[in-house]
Amino acid sequence: MYSPIGEYDIKSIQLQFSDVLTPKEKSKNIEIYTINDTHGAADTIVDSSSKKYQSGIKKLSAYLVSEERKRPEEVVALCSGDMWQGGIQSNRSRGKSMIDWMNVAGFESMAIGNHEFDWKPETIEENSSFADFPFLGINIRDANGNRPSWAKPSTIVSRGGVRIGVVGAIGDVASSISVSSLSGYSFHWSETPKMVEEEANRLRYQEGCDIVVLSLHGSSSSNAANCDLWDGVDGVLEGHTHSSYFFIDKKGVPHVQTYANGSNIRSLKFAYDENANKYKYVSNANVENAYLSSLEDEPMASKVYDHYEESVSSLKKEVLYHTEEVISKSELASFSSKCLYEYYEDKYEGTRKFVGAAINSGAARQELNGDITYADLINALPFENENVFVHIPFNYFQAMQKNSYYSTYSSDVSDISFSQEVEIVMVSYVSDKASEQSKYHFSCDDRDGTYYLFDIVADAFREGKYAS
The missing domain is CATH 3.90.780.10 (5'-Nucleotidase, C-terminal domain)
Structure with a gap:
């Protein structure tokens, strides 16, 4: 495991659950937290004059780790891409600082975004070896039509006997990536809804997943009232447009996205319905910057931050x-x-x-x-x-x-x-x-x-x- 912080154990939380619990023994509630487009924003900045609101990795971890520890059989943390490029710590380490933070914060997956390609696919592949979680991109293909090893179609997370399937995809965003950085890869957007539906059905009916969500680096909000792209999933965690929203599409599927730069965290909550014998979406939450920025710094994230800050502090001054x-x-x-x-x-x-x-x-x-x-x-x-x-x-x-x-x-x-x-x-x-x-x-x-x-x-x- 990549662990530049020496003696410090970069893996934050060990969560192991049995996958053979009966429905009565399973967790009744599952809450999936999501962020997107953090763009390497490691620092906490609250500046109303410039309208700049960054919670920072120490504050984001303070909330996420606390929730994970209070409700280890109910809470899942996911992200929907564009996590690395932007902040000086992350830019100088080519995203490794953010990978290390996501490791200690307990993230279970990352959908690949367009800005993950900024340092070319070789960097995505290298960073995937440092992460304790998979990078997801079911629709990413190389010039020969093959999905690269660093872009998994999905992952399965277990919480309290509940199996949560996560399908990951990148949106119709190839035009926002420089040709040289894209390096011959394409995203097959017109085929993506079918890919997602087939994988969601596989997760649900072959892998026994109780809940299946799509982590998408793309947005459906411009067509919220008529959105009906995503068959087979129980929720969509979006990104790319830097807009914070929640809506339910015409098929009853909830969608969320957060602002950029780690300003806020959103969640979808699912509860077990005994009459229907399945988990259903019940509510959503928006954890805003005003609350996040008031929290005490989380110690593990602070160690990650301090380690990378050493190499950039003079540049920041x-x-x-x-x-x-x-x-x-x-x-x-x-x-x-x-x-x-x-x-x-x-x-x-x-x-x-x-x-x-x-x-x-x-x-x-x-x-x-x-x-x-x-x-x-x-x-x-x-x-x-x-x-x-x-x-x-x-x-x-x-x-x-x-x-x-x-x-x-x-x-x-x-x-x-x-x-x-x-x-x-x-x-x-x-x-x-x-x-x-x-x-x-x-x-x-x-x-x-x-x-x-x-x-x-x-x-x-x-x-x-x-x-x-």
């Missing part, structure tokens, strides 16, 4: 820039594209002539204000895309500048003709998309993966370029 005004996400994206252009224009002065740069506007994930530390900047610009040198007709670059999907910067182009081919710098998230290449008639040349966007922008902040 380094103030790159101070501003009295909020730098919005759009302003940060605009500044970042300018920094990207200036960095490579200086680096290749005299050998290449760039006329601009382009990033996706969504690359900037958070606004900034006050003292901006290196850690703050990584949280705001977390993606480690390569920087790609692109040849594009000037008129198509102009069209790109008018598209709000992009945040662009252009140098003095007064002497460039309408159809002349020019060179710009682009992040690989957008440059590698065939649809964008076709739409804007550009081709990719060289690429540089040695210096990421957040480091380029960090240097610019250090040098005071934002003020200018």
Whole structure:
């Protein structure tokens, strides 16, 4: 087992139950807790001025571990993906800090999300060997149509003689992953409902599961009133859209999702109905940030946090820039594209002539204000895309500048003709998309993966370029 904390036993809670109990002896109630899209948010942050609410792993564990210990035969903890990428501890350890926390918090599974692919499938595979729980992705297939060994279709959890089947799937989110990071994998979304139904039926009728839930890194909330995708399951634990909600679909199946960054925890509760001789959904709960952030730090999670904090504490203390005004996400994206252009224009002065740069506007994930530390900047610009040198007709670059999907910067182009081919710098998230290449008639040349966007922008902040 991966245990970087030395003598400390990283496995938190040993829960073993008999699977041969009669219905009268089984637990009458099962409560399934879920979180999603934690994005490596290890720190506790409650800041109403910036509307930033992170419970932090020490507070999340305080609640989950307490519930697990009070009701060990009733409580299950699951998560629905995008757990690693974002916070500085997790980014610097490529998700291992969050795996270690999830181990001590007692999670039983993780549905794979789109941002688990940010560091490519090799990292998912490596991290799966450190986890005490399976990664789930029934619909993930490689270029040959095979499901990888690190993406299990389902898992079974036992609590008080009750068998809970968990099917895991990733949503229709392939377009939100860079082509290079996706590495030839696909998600077969149109076939996913049938895959889930067949696996749910197998769990229920062949494996004897009393409850079957779907852990999905995707959301059905936009079609809540008419949602009828998921036959065979008793509940759906969702993710991806960072929206906290509960609804019951037209087939009577409950759905939940939490906010991002560990702000809250949600749950679905099932109770045994003696007349129907089965477990039925009875209620849901929303454990909010205001309560979570008031709890005492949980000791095991604190040890995990402290271990990884040692390697990043200096970066969290380094103030790159101070501003009295909020730098919005759009302003940060605009500044970042300018920094990207200036960095490579200086680096290749005299050998290449760039006329601009382009990033996706969504690359900037958070606004900034006050003292901006290196850690703050990584949280705001977390993606480690390569920087790609692109040849594009000037008129198509102009069209790109008018598209709000992009945040662009252009140098003095007064002497460039309408159809002349020019060179710009682009992040690989957008440059590698065939649809964008076709739409804007550009081709990719060289690429540089040695210096990421957040480091380029960090240097610019250090040098005071934002003020200018």
